[in-house]
Amino acid sequence: MAKMTMVEAINMAHAWEMARDPSVVVLGEDVGINGGVFRATVGLQQRFGKQRVQDTPLAEGLIAGTAVGLAAQGLRPVAEIQFMGFIYPALDQIASHMARLRNRTRGRLTCPLVMRMPHGGGIHAPEHHSESLEALLCHHPGLQVVCPSSPARAYGLLLAAIRSPDPVLFLEPVRLYRFARQEVADDGQALPLGRCFVLREGSDLTLVTWGAMTVDSLKAAEQLAAEGVSCEVLDVGTLSPIDFDAILDSVVKTGRLVVVHEAARNCGVGAEIAATVAEHALYDLLAPIRRVTGYDTIMPLYRLEHDYIPGVARIVDAVRAAMAE
Amino acid sequence: MFKCYDSPMSQHHVVARFEIAYRACLDDDGKPIGALPEFVEDGELLRRMYRMMVRARAFDAKAVNLQRTGKLGTYPSCLGHEAAHVGVGAAMRPEDVLFTVYREIGTKFWRGVGLLDILLYWGGDERGTLYERTPQDFPFCVPIGSQMAHAAGAALAMQIRGEPRCALAFIGDGGTSQGAFYEAINLAGVKALPLVCVIVNNRWAISVPVTAQSAAQTLAQKAVAAGIPALQVDGNDVLVVYEAVAEALARARSGGGPTVIEALTYRLSDHTTSDDATRYRSAQEVEAARRVEPIARMRNFLSARGLWDGAAEEALRRECSDEIETAVQQYLSTPKQSTDAMFDYLYAQLPPTLRAQREEARRYAAPGH
Ligand SMILES: Cc1ncc(C[n+]2csc(CCOP(=O)(O)OP(=O)(O)O)c2C)c(N)n1
Ligand SMILES: [Mg+2]
Numbered sequence: 001m002a003k004m005t006m007v008e009a010i011n012m013a014h015a016w017e018m019a020r021d022p023s024v025v026v027l028g029e030d031v032g033i034n035g036g037v038f039r040a041t042v043g044l045q046q047r048f049g050k051q052r053v054q055d056t057p058l059a060e061g062l063i064a065g066t067a068v069g070l071a072a073q074g075l076r077p078v079a080e081i082q083f084m085g086f087i088y089p090a091l092d093q094i095a096s097h098m099a100r101l102r103n104r105t106r107g108r109l110t111c112p113l114v115m116r117m118p119h120g121g122g123i124h125a126p127e128h129h130s131e132s133l134e135a136l137l138c139h140h141p142g143l144q145v146v147c148p149s150s151p152a153r154a155y156g157l158l159l160a161a162i163r164s165p166d167p168v169l170f171l172e173p174v175r176l177y178r179f180a181r182q183e184v185a186d187d188g189q190a191l192p193l194g195r196c197f198v199l200r201e202g203s204d205l206t207l208v209t210w211g212a213m214t215v216d217s218l219k220a221a222e223q224l225a226a227e228g229v230s231c232e233v234l235d236v237g238t239l240s241p242i243d244f245d246a247i248l249d250s251v252v253k254t255g256r257l258v259v260v261h262e263a264a265r266n267c268g269v270g271a272e273i274a275a276t277v278a279e280h281a282l283y284d285l286l287a288p289i290r291r292v293t294g295y296d297t298i299m300p301l302y303r304l305e306h307d308y309i310p311g312v313a314r315i316v317d318a319v320r321a322a323m324a325e
Numbered sequence: 326m327f328k329c330y331d332s333p334m335s336q337h338h339v340v341a342r343f344e345i346a347y348r349a350c351l352d353d354d355g356k357p358i359g360a361l362p363e364f365v366e367d368g369e370l371l372r373r374m375y376r377m378m379v380r381a382r383a384f385d386a387k388a389v390n391l392q393r394t395g396k397l398g399t400y401p402s403c404l405g406h407e408a409a410h411v412g413v414g415a416a417m418r419p420e421d422v423l424f425t426v427y428r429e430i431g432t433k434f435w436r437g438v439g440l441l442d443i444l445l446y447w448g449g450d451e452r453g454t455l456y457e458r459t460p461q462d463f464p465f466c467v468p469i470g471s472q473m474a475h476a477a478g479a480a481l482a483m484q485i486r487g488e489p490r491c492a493l494a495f496i497g498d499g500g501t502s503q504g505a506f507y508e509a510i511n512l513a514g515v516k517a518l519p520l521v522c523v524i525v526n527n528r529w530a531i532s533v534p535v536t537a538q539s540a541a542q543t544l545a546q547k548a549v550a551a552g553i554p555a556l557q558v559d560g561n562d563v564l565v566v567y568e569a570v571a572e573a574l575a576r577a578r579s580g581g582g583p584t585v586i587e588a589l590t591y592r593l594s595d596h597t598t599s600d601d602a603t604r605y606r607s608a609q610e611v612e613a614a615r616r617v618e619p620i621a622r623m624r625n626f627l628s629a630r631g632l633w634d635g636a637a638e639e640a641l642r643r644e645c646s647d648e649i650e651t652a653v654q655q656y657l658s659t660p661k662q663s664t665d666a667m668f669d670y671l672y673a674q675l676p677p678t679l680r681a682q683r684e685e686a687r688r689y690a691a692p693g694h
């Protein structure tokens with residue numbers, strides 16, 4: 001097994017599935033000869049040809065809308081949006097058509113497609129290049145929203161996303177693209193969508209998180225272990241539809257919940273998790289639920305980005321506060 | 326030409342035709358191609374344009390260098406675009422309003438934006454958008470195409486108030502594929518708005534060549550569908566850029582409506598400092614484009630007219646490098662904003678519910694640098 005970065009694992013998953021399934025096509029800005037600005041699609045055009053890997057004109061609405069048309073014709077488009085901050089022109093197509101084509105035709109037409117995009121900040125990128133907008137997508141019934149947090153999970157979840165009969169928005173944490181190398185088997189094995197991953201078992205408190213914040217949450221858990229606090233760390237993996245059972249099971253076991261996400265707090269996915277836990281497990285809770293999130297501000301330019309993105313200290317303090325109740 | 330059905334029943338006649346004129350004043354070596362526009366008698370204007378192009382290029386080289394040494398974030402170089410950018414700035418009046426994409430420092434400098442502003446912005450600091458001397462101009466617009474609608478809105482405001490002012494919007498060749506471009510020029514046509522749109526066709530949108538962006542023979546002709554006059558100019562010829570933009574602005578100012586000008590140039594640099602253009606284009610292509618770059622051409626022209634010499638060049642280079650050095654020092658010694666800055670400009674007044682978050686951000690503030 002080869003050790004690789006997340007972006008390499010994403011590339012490998014594309015290649016596997018394109019070789020296995022001739023209906024998989026890749027489209028987006030600069031995905032062809034350039035291999036995408038992060039190189040997620042590097043080499044694919046050379047290997048699979050210009051029909052199956054196409055650079056589009058510069059228009060996100062077009063990318064999303066043509067993906068719908070391609071998918072309804074039985075192809076399996078994997079479309080790249082260059083950065084999540086540029087998804088707005090595509091939202092009309094995503095919300096008005098992609099999310100609801102199956103429903104409005106009572107299953108006659110469907111959208112088995114993937115829209116991939118870099119997610120989040122922390123790499124000193126320019127304005128609009130560091131956004132965490134998952135809540136915007138999760139609010140739309142009919143979509144699946146996935147956010148991997150390691151090379152192996154990126155590989156397995158992307159395969160599952162491409163094979164899914166329904167549209168998947170696949171958010172790739174930029175901070176993790178080249179963060180660490182991990183052994184990833186190129187075996188074509190998909191991981192399940194709609195399931196949480198337990199990254200660390202624990203008994204005192206459940207940390208629920210996803211994407212790049214899994215790294216900080218695991219660090220916090222490590223630090224807290226030294227203080228005698230045992231944290232269970234769950235990677236949500238699929239943000240919509242969410243695996244509430246796994247979260248509830250863990251919270252019932254530990255009695256405490258801290259949700260950690262990079263996106264702004266207001267109406268964030270953390271609010272949905274907190275509300276659901278309150279609805280179903282309030283009497284199992286030993287402390288109020290806490291959220292550690294990005295602030296309800298515009299994602300700042302990069303000199304302040306690490307003041308915006310929650311760090312280990314904020315997570316540790318939230319856990320300590322929950323333990324002190 | 327359009328093919329029609331060869332049906333004996335059908336009748337057809339042409340209901341619309343169009344032409345796109347191409348204009349240039351100077352050849353590749355800076356020699357006049359024909360009669361020159363009148364403004365060339367204004368030697369000081371010509372020198373100012375030349376100086377600004379040199380200043381933009383010198384600053385640009387420094388900015389790329391700062392990025393390479395870790396002192397600046399991702400930076401989009403303007404190398405090769407200086408004539409297209411400066412020509413526009415020179416043709417505008419101070420009271421006009423400018424909408425750029427992200428490369429047009431030559432235009433911004435002309436309008437009084439400081440070197441420090443540009444460094445701060447690409448250095449990850451929002452204070453780089455303060456633009457003290459051009460308070461109505463919009464900051465850089467990273468989401469491609471979206472600035473077009475703002476420019477149309479500003480032009481509409483000028484029209485509603487009956488002001489003799491214009492909005493000027495830049496867009497790239499790639500940008501003309503976005504819906505916002507068509508939507509904005511469509512409105513401009515319908516309302517005869519005082520809007521001038523300059524398409525900077527530098528042949529590339531990151532790795533995508535303009536031929537993959539549009540099958541149209543020119544990008545200017547996209548304006549035809551909006552009912553707007555359009556022309557193509559040599560974007561490496563600052564004289565023709567100035568002339569065409571000044572004409573279009575004069576027409577717009579006097580109620581004559583919008584114009585789209587396609588300036589043909591070439592992106593001599595990587596897309597940004599994060600890009601590696603050798604992955605997708607040939608060195609020969611870049612070399613050929615370098616031979617027709619705008620600055621040497623203008624210098625030749627000025628020298629031939631006795632408006633420029635080696636001593637002037639020498640003095641200008643020194644002046645630029647001093648000015649840039651000062652700005653860089655200021656930039657490097659600017660402390661980062663406090664975390665309050667994230668909150669203080671969200672609304673006219675901070676909503677009470679955000680006070681606790683502002684406090685929290687203060688408590689966890691990362692050390693300054
Ligand atoms: C809406 C949107 N999509 C994608 C991007 C990423 N991006 C930045 S620049 C660029 C290419 C722009 O090409 P062009 O309009 O020709 O301008 P140029 O860079 O050549 O000046 C792309 C795709 C973006 N900034 N905004
Ligand atoms: Mg371009």
